[in-house]
Structure formats: C-alpha cells, structure tokens
Amino acid sequence: MKSEIEDILKRSQLSVTDSRKKILELFQKTNAALAHADIEKKTGEHFDRVTIYRTLQTFLEKGIIHSIPTADNSVLYALCKDECAEGHHHDDHVHFICDECGTTYCLENSTIPEVKLPKGFIQKRADVVVSGICEKCN
Amino acid sequence: MKSEIEDILKRSQLSVTDSRKKILELFQKTNAALAHADIEKKTGEHFDRVTIYRTLQTFLEKGIIHSIPTADNSVLYALCKDECAEGHHHDDHVHFICDECGTTYCLENSTIPEVKLPKGFIQKRADVVVSGICEKCN
DNA sequence: GTAACTGCAAAATATTTGCATCCTT
C-alpha cells in the first residue's frame, strides 16, 4: 500500500513528500479521473493550489499520470499503468465519462479499435472518450 | 458562398451580424479546428474577446460548431455538418491532430468504430482523437 | 420600435513565476 506509492515516486526519481504521497493515494483510492479542483478538495489535508499544479505537472512529465481529453474541455488526470514510461506514453485504453454522475473511468480492458484514415495520414496515437451511463448509475 | 453563411445563421434563428459572418467564414475557409486565439487573430478584423466567446457559445448551443477534446486539453472548435441539430449532436467522426503542424482535421469519412465496454456501461456518444502526421506534412 | 448583439469595464477564475523557507536525501 503505502510502500507501493513510495515505490512509484522513487522509481521516477522524485523525493517522497507528503503532498505527493497524498495526491497519489487519492488517485489510487478514487480509481477515476480527477480535476485539479477535486484534488484540492479531497486530499483531506490542505495543499496549496500551486503545489498541486506543480505536482500534477511533475507526475505528467514522469509518466505517472496522464491527462484525459474531455468533450467539455476541462482538464482531467488519471493514473497511468505500469507500461507508461517517461517520454512515450502508452495511453491506449478507453476513457468513459458518465453523463449522470460525471465520473470519468479508465477502462483498461477496452482497447482502442483500428481507425481507418484517409491516405496520407499516419496514426501515432489515438484517444477514445466514450460517454453514457456507467455501471453505478445504470 | 456569402448566402450559405447567412443561411446557416438564419436556419438557427440568429441575427446576421458582421462578427458572426466573419467567424463562420473563417471556419469555412480554414476547414480545420480553431482555438479561441486563432479566431481572434485570423478574422482579419478585430472583434472583442468577449464577442468571440459569446459567438462560440451561441454556435455551440445551436449546433453550428462542436468542441473537440484534445490531448493537451486546449479548447478547439470546428464546423458541424448538416446532420448536427440543436440539442442532440451527431459528432460521430474522427478528429485528427497533426503532431507536425498542429492542424486539427475533422475526418468526416472515418467513422467511429465500435468499442466494447464492460457490462453495465451504456454508450451514448464517442469521441475519437487520433494524432500523428497529416497528409500535408507526410 | 424592439429585441438582440456588441464592446468596454470590471469581476471572477485559472494558471504561472519568483523567492524565502522547509524538508528529503
């Protein structure tokens, strides 16, 4: 538990600090995508806005979290799985946003299907965001 | 040309004003997705920031444009095709962002493939954003 | 003429930066 969180930080050569631990812990507990505001409210403790910005930025760079494109263009972040490495990023799972409760899930088991592109276009990455009703609200 | 733009506005019961015409014209000419800042710069004339915000908002509500989720969470808008109606929106095409030139395309002919979801999840809409190299930069 | 639209000013939010202090290693 606690050691897993510290492992993630150490693996990324980051010092283990309170805010980083608590924010990572929140991501793990929630198991859903979070916005900056969510993190500010739900960590239990109060961390400075700026610290949260910087922590998220650092996590992004280290490939610990990834950002999720949303239809309403708000900024969401979610934990990456182990395959994610600094630099190139394997974010090949589907994101699901519930219209009812607003929760955003990473559906690790739904892989992104092939998309046929016009000729001349070369695909490097693909993001899929599905919206609808989640299992809880169903 | 000019009359087509006015038609779009009239069909949506909007008054035909200079800013609306010029912004629509820009979308038509560009044939790609635009950010707020692009519109501010490229309309030729100077329109107030606020006017642009409100115009985009209005166009969104009327289904004239749609917003595009991007990986870096910036806000992009693009013209909708005719099927788009106020309220429910048929945004079932693939978006493509070129890593080289940054242009965002709506690939009207690439339809969104089926995604298998875990049970309990019901799909209403899906957005697919592919990134890579576009035909021009290839 | 009336309702809708625009532009300006200003408020409210969101994000970034600089720096002194504190914490991790």
Place this chain on the structure above:
DNA sequence: AAGGATGCAAATATTTTGCAGTTAC
C-alpha cells in the same frame, strides 16, 4: 549540507458578467 519541494505573494492569462450604446429585423 545541498538540492529539491513547498507555500505565500504577486504577476499573467482566461473566462464570465453587467451594462450602455448600437444594429438587425
């Protein structure tokens, strides 16, 4: 002890709101 991380203050940037003047119909 040294380098990195945090928190505060403040600078920027972004988006929203109110209102008076203007324009479309």
